[in-house]
Amino acid sequence: MSRNDWEVVIGLEVHAQLNTASKIFSGASTAFGSEPNRQASAVDIALPGVLPVLNRGAVERAIRFGLAIDAQVAPKSVFARKNYFYPDLPKGYQISQFELPVVSGGTITIRVGEGDKAYEKTVNLTRAHLEEDAGKSLHEDFHGMSGIDLNRAGTPLLEIVSEPDMRSSAEAVAYARALHALVRWIEICDGNMQEGSFRCDANVSVRRPGGPLGTRREIKNLNSFRFLQQAIDFEVQWQIERLEDGGTIQQATVLFDPDTGETRVMRTKEDAHDYRYFPDPDLMPLVIVPEWIDRVREQLPELPAAMKARFIDDYGLSAYDATTLTASREVATYYQAAVDAAGQAQAKTCANWVMGDLAARLNKAELDVTASPVSPTQLAGLVTRIADNTISNAIGKKVFDALWNGEGDSADDIIEAQGLKQVTDSGAIEAMIDEVLAANQKSVDEFRAGKEKAFNALVGQVMKASRGKANPAQVNEILRRKLGG
Amino acid sequence: MINASLTELRAALDAGQTSSVELANLFLDRIDRLDGTLNSFITVDRARALDAARAADARIATGSAGPLTGIPIAHKDVFCTQGVLTTCGSRMLSNFVSPYDAHVVELLGRAGAVMLGKTNMDEFAMGSSNENSHFGAVRNPWNTDRIPGGSSGGSAAAVAARLVPAATGTDTGGSVRQPAALTGVTGIKPTYGVVSRYGMIAYASSFDQAGVFAASAEDCALMLSAIAGFDPRDSTSLERPAEDYSLALQQSAAEPARPLAGLRIGLPEEFFGDGLAADVRAAVEAAIEEYRRLGATTVAVKLPNAKLAIPAYYVLAPAEASSNLSRFDGVRYGHRAAEYGDLDDMYRKSRAEGFGAEVKRRILVGTYVLSHGYYDAYYLQAQKLRRLIAEDFRAAFTQCDVIAGPTSPTTAWAIGAKTDDPVQMYLSDIYTIAVNLAGLPGLSHPAGFGDGGLPVGLQLIGNYFDESRLLGTAHRYQQATDWHLRRPAIAA
Incomplete structure (x- = not known):
């Protein structure tokens, strides 16, 4: 039998760090990178007698997310304690949500692959719940001992759990990218993967098509899309080979080693914790009244799915173009500003410029679109002059270069100063x-x-x-x- | 002066008949003289107390004193006190100096009360006899071979022996009311959520509530007024306007001869059944007769699920405790074993050495009832019982204004008598625990003496937020009786 006889089943759990100024249960700052333990308050280090107080900003961000994926925002959810001992878990329990999460259901539509083989797929979400992050154990530089840094302890996280709806590493990566774009789009997470603001765990199993689900193994803490892809690909290969060799899969938590490209077992089901979840008696149930949800809804920006549909329907863009332009809020905002300035009739031309010359130049210069030397208004001015035959498309590229290099404030200035006006006499x-x-x-x-x-x-x-x-x-x-x- | 009420002390301070420094020295000297026997304090900080007393005197001199400015008090060692050892009665925290003040400590400090020291207690507030302290058992001032009750036994004994005029305590299953009864003082535990738990080392978070001890309801009202009120640092603190509990006491009765006319006192038959010692029954019934004489009517009420209070409590409280006490792991503060191998070994040894037997027992029980496969059968069932018990009280309060009964089924027992039988020990809280399950306010006041001249307490249970009614009712009783003025020989 070959690889093709197996179906891959993947579900993702993503921990998105919410971008509140202070922690989820204390007033300490969440800023990244300060000296160890300088941002750990009495609550964060779990002194005797301290109590948690919920940060409403974290709840509001959870509501934003719930609305953005068209999920149910629970009118009442409950914080629970997840009990286990670890030195960087100061209370000996993590405050999380268990039976009643703040967000349930919802969907995210992804576009997978390129060209003719590209397809769209809707991934169902199981839930998203609020919880606090743990601190960090530092195993180097302490002469055989471990250091504990509790700056991260109590940082708000939204754990976003998908259904096992993905069937390939490509789908998993497309989902993770879409989710990453969405949490940044609605401004609840900075998405900085190097700093751990967006971490993926992948649950991977394989089965015979149509057969019962296989035993899954969970790959923990993947902090780049590339590692996510590599880890899943390795894991799938490993599971298939093992099964085809007549072996079985043990439920386990595994870690991915980017140096070797392999996964290795961290713990098996036998030594899994019994977390002894129970409702945290220090916190009242989280009640979210409809008025709060309405207020948050009013403040939501246009969401990528709606924007994409509008680009297709109103601007006549292809699904591919619309997907590309709404892959990030920044690009979409840039594009929208250009169209607004150039007029809807130039929407397609603007799209070509944004995805073509502009994207290439930004990419080459390793610049984010928000740092583009050519503003949306400048690009619109250029597109307008091509459209009204003041310049040709070829001259347009010259003008674009000139704008990029700061040779003039507008396309008109450059055309005038450099005598680039098209000869139509x-x-x-x-x-x-x-x-x-x-x-x-x-x-x-x-x-x-x-x-x-x-x-x-x-x-x-x-x-x-x-x-x-x-x-x-x-x-x-x-x-x-x-x-x- | 040592037997004076807080109101009398206030008057003497304001009139310049005494000073806060003088009062502090007076009581500190008594502690020095008597506490070697009683062991009611874990920490006494004379220098700090005198500093606070001098500051209080300065404030009194400016005429800006509050009701408690310059009054000596003590805190149960469950409350964190900045710069002062806070042990919670445990070896685990025998070296712990808190960098912050508990809300209760902060408020009483701001009011100008002078903390003399920290009182002994059952380890992590787990116990009914104060024998579970790492710092040794506390002795009952009425008979030093007897226990003072627990877990706030140190505070109760100190107030009873007049080592301090008033003290704080905490009540999770009866830990203010039961020792108050057994040492012949007045103690009140308010409605859950009235006093902030911030800085109060947690035993069972959904039950823990701070309370106070003093000779009389009048004194308790002054103390409670100082510590009650909303605190945003405690999410279970109730957002209600602050209340002055002394006001209700000052109102004049419509019928001076029958000041409690119109008050309906509910008598739960379950509180007067088997297991109630004859001497306690006699004293409590006599006190109830006195209430009738003062104009109150009595009505029989039923609390059919009250008998389930102890089993429910001993599932839920240990469950919460097992989690609350996880932070004591030897990593950041507190006891760490001197020698250990790996991390797990450090946890095991530090906790094995740091915790006493009763604490370990409750951690084990709590861990068990929360475990996968047992949670539904124990924890969830116990939560259901908790709701049934609260419902019993709700129904009872449709027939009466307060509920009265014995605080404890017996008077103080001999030290060591129940230490080998945890269940017998747990049963001593049979009348107090249901109140914590429901989150209601409860008060215990002296109601005479039983065999051997040991104090008997009467418990008054109120509806939610009825602290003023409880204190007012007890105050009328204390205006008509003098049980609360009796002092053990040691206090003479």
């Missing part, structure tokens, strides 16, 4: 053509002998003579008339 074009025909008798002969290619060479010569400014359509027309005579 047919008398002037005719004069140029006459000169070119006189100087290129060989090409004229070849064209007349039936070589269409020679025509293009002549057009090129005319454009060259006009320094690119002659209106290409007029050049074509006049030249053909003269040659065809």
Whole structure:
């Protein structure tokens, strides 16, 4: 049997760090990177007698997420204690949500693959719940001992759990990317994966198509999309080989080693914790009244799915273009601003520029779109001048470069200063053509002998003579008339 | 002066008849003289107390004294006190100095009360006899071979022996009311949520509530007024306007001869059944007769699920405790074993050495009832019982204004008598625990003496937020009787 006889089943658990200024149950700052234990309050280090107080900002972000994925926001949810001992877990329990999470259900639509093979798929979410992060154990630099840094302890997390709906690492990555874009889009998480603001756990199993679910293994703490893909691919291969060798899969938690590209077992089901969840008696049930949800809804920006649909319906963009342009809030905002300035009729042209020249230049310069030297208004000005035939598309690229390099404040300034205005005076074009025909008798002969290619060479010569400014359509027309005579 | 009420002390301080420093020295000297026997204090901080007393005197001199400014008090060692050892009666915290003050400590400090020290207690407030303290058993001032009750036994004994005029305590299953009864003082535990738990080392969070001890209801009202009120640092603290519990006491009765006319006292038959010692029954019934004489009517009420209070409590409280006490792991503060191998070994040894037997027993029980496969059968069932018990009280309060009965089924027993039988020990809280399950306020006041001249307490249970009614009722009783003025020989 081959790999193709197996179906891969993947569900993701994502921990998104919520971008509140203070922690979920204390007033300590959540800023990243300060000296160890400088941002750990009495509550965070779990001194005797301290009590948690819920940060409403964290709840509000959970509501935003719930609304963004069209899920149910629970009118009443409950914080529970997850009990286990670890030095970087100061209370000996993590405050999380267990039986009644703040968000249930919801969907995220992903686009997987490229070109003709691209397809869309809707991934169902199980739940999203609020919880606090633990601190960090530092195993280096302490001469055989471990250091504990509790700055991260109490940082608010939204744990977002999907159904096991994904069938390949590509789908898993597409889902993770869409989720990553969404939490940044609705501004609840900075999405910084290096700093651990967005961490993925992947539950992976394989089965015979249509058969019962296989035993899953959970790959913990994947902090890049590349590692997510590599880890799943390795894990799938490993599970299939094991099963095909007649072995069985033990439920286990595994870690991915990016250096070897392999997963290794951290703990098996036998030594899994009994977390002894129970409702935290220090916190009242979290009650979210409909008015609160309404207020949050009013403040929500247009969501990527709605924006994508609008780009397709109103702007006539392809599904691919609309998906690409709404992959991040920043790109979408840039694009929208350009269309607003250039007019809806130029929506497609704007899309081409944003996804083409602009994206290429940004990529090459390793710049984020928010740092683009060419503003949406400047790009719109350029697109407008191409549309009204002030300049050709080719000159447009020159103007774009000039804008990028800061040679002028607007496309108009650059066109004016550099004399790039298209020549549409047919008398002037005719004069140029006459000169070119006189100087290129060989090409004229070849064209007349039936070589269409020679025509293009002549057009090129005319454009060259006009320094690119002659209106290409007029050049074509006049030249053909003269040659065809 | 040692037998004066807080009101009398206030008057003497304001009139310049004494100073806060003088009072502090007076009571500190008594502690020095008597507490070697009683063992009611874990920490006495004379220098700090005198500093606070001097500050109080300065404040009194400016005329800005509050009701408690300059009054000596003691805190149960469950409350965190900045810069002062806070042990919770445990070896685990025998080296712990808190960097912050508990809400209760902060409020009484702000009021100008002068803390003399921290009182002994059952380890982590788990116990009914104060024999579970790492710092040794506390002795009952009425008979030093007897226990003072627990877990706030140190505070109760200190007030009874007049080592301090008033003290704080906490009541999770009766830990203020039962020792108050057994030492012949007045103690009140308010409605759950009235006093912030911030800085009070948690035993069972959904039951723990701070309370106070003093000679009389009048004194308790002053103390409770100082510590009650909303605190945003405790999410279970109730957002209600602050209340002055002394006001109700000052109202004049419509019928001076029958000041409790119109008050309906409910008598639950379950509180007067088997297991109630004859001497306690006699004293409590006599006290109830006195209430009738003062104009109150009595009505029989039923609390059919009260008998389930102890089993429910001994599932839920240990469950919460097993989790609350997880933070004592030897990593950041508190006891850490001197030698250990790996991390697990450090946890095991530190906790094995740091916790006493009763604490370990409750951690084990709590861990068990929360375990996978047992949670539904124990924890959830006990939560259901908790609701049934609260419902019993709700129904009873449709027939009466307060409920009265014995606080404890017996008077103080001999030290060591129940230490080998935890269940017998647990049963001593049979009348108090249901109140914590329901979150209601409860008060115990002296109601005479039983065999051997040991104090008997009467418990008054109120509806939610009826602290003023409880204190007012007890106050009328204390205006007509003098049980609360009796002092053990040691206090003479």
